[in-house]
Amino acid sequence: MKKNIPPSLIQPGHPDHHLLSSLQVEIIARAGGALTLADDFAAMLRTCIDDVIMTPKTGRRCYEELEKTEKTYIGTRVEIELRALLRLKRGRLDTVILDHDVDIKNTMGSNWMIPTEAVDQVCMLVAADELRARCYLGLVVAKRDYLTAGQNKDAKRSISAEGFQHILWLLCDHPYPANFWRTVDEEVVEQIFASDTGNARIATLFRAIQDRPISRQVVEAVAMQKDFMRRVRSDKGRGARDLLQRDGILLLQGQLHGQLIKMMELPHCSPSEFISCRPTTALQHRMAAQVGFNLPQIAG
Known part of the structure; x- marks a missing residue:
């Protein structure tokens, strides 16, 4: 998305203000x-993108690796998920809000393509900036004066530079969950996926990335197995938790070890997230032992 978005002119007195507000x-x-809209919308976008990348099945880890048709499908998926999130019905365009037909447009770039049937209609504009992990949700009446003069072969036009001023933003430059793999050094990623077994890959993941919550989706992507949750449990000395424990590293789950995570002063983990850490004090070792972890003794 454009880095320099002009302030919105949608204020009392603007011809679109009453409708859009x-x-x-x-x-x-x-x-x-x-607040709920901001949280749920951001999470929805991450899910829509990740579900098309399908790292566990395809090994791909970013949007740029998708086929053109898959990138187009993300827009369809966002439309479906957004209607479900807001409990909206289908309409003559994509949906209906307060008896007004609304077209839902999504972009992973810097602008939206407005079809001829949406001209002079309300458009709900959605954008995700994967590089910066920022998202956008706005409303605009797609008047011809707000669109570019040029059009593509399908007669679709973009929002003009001046037209951006006529967008009412519900969310603008709002953070959303980053693609996990963009936040990890490529060298570390190669180390994680170099192992031949799911247990070894999971152990490498949590050995390399400690003190940071990691989602269930990332664990599934690394395990690359249907029973991926088994990889993060103890398993007769072979599980990732067993391998890490022998190295003095705890592998904790938000749902099972929430109290210990808090006592270790680690970042908050949701019930479906995992976090690893290396206890360094006798007190931390005792706290871990109280919930069943058997770590190597520390010196002194």
Whole structure:
């Protein structure tokens, strides 16, 4: 998405203000409030993108590796998921809000392509910037004056530079969960996937990346097996947890070890997240032992 987005002109007195502000209020209410909308919308985008990348099945780890048709499907997936998130029905365009037909447009780039049937109609604009992990949700009445003069072979036009001022933003430059693999050094990624077994790959993952919550989806991608959850458990000395424990590293799950995670002063983990750490004090070793971990004794 463009880095320099102009301030919105959608204020009282603007010809689109009454319509767009009423739709904004309805959308926020349907989402359960502004904070819930921000959280759920951001999480939805991450899921839509990751489910098309399909790292566990394909080995791909980023948006750039997708085929053109798959990139296009992300827009369809976002449309479906957004309707479900806001409990909206299909309409003549993509959906209907307060009896107004609304077209949902998604981009992973810097602009949206507005089809002829959406001209002069309300468009809900969605954007995800994978490199910066920022997302956008806005409303615009796609008037011809807000669109570029040029068009593509399908007669679709983009929002013009001036037209960006007529977008009412519900979320603008808002953070969303980053693609995990973009946050890890390529050298480390190669180390993780160099191992031949799921247990070894999981152990390498949590040995290399400690004190940081890691999602269930990442664990599945690294395990590359249907029973991936088995890889993070103790398993007769062969499981990733067993391998790590012998190295003095704890592998904890938010659902099972929430209290220990808090006592270790680690970052918060959701029930479906995992985190590893290396206890360094006698007190931390005793706390781990109280919940069943048998770590090597520390000197002194």
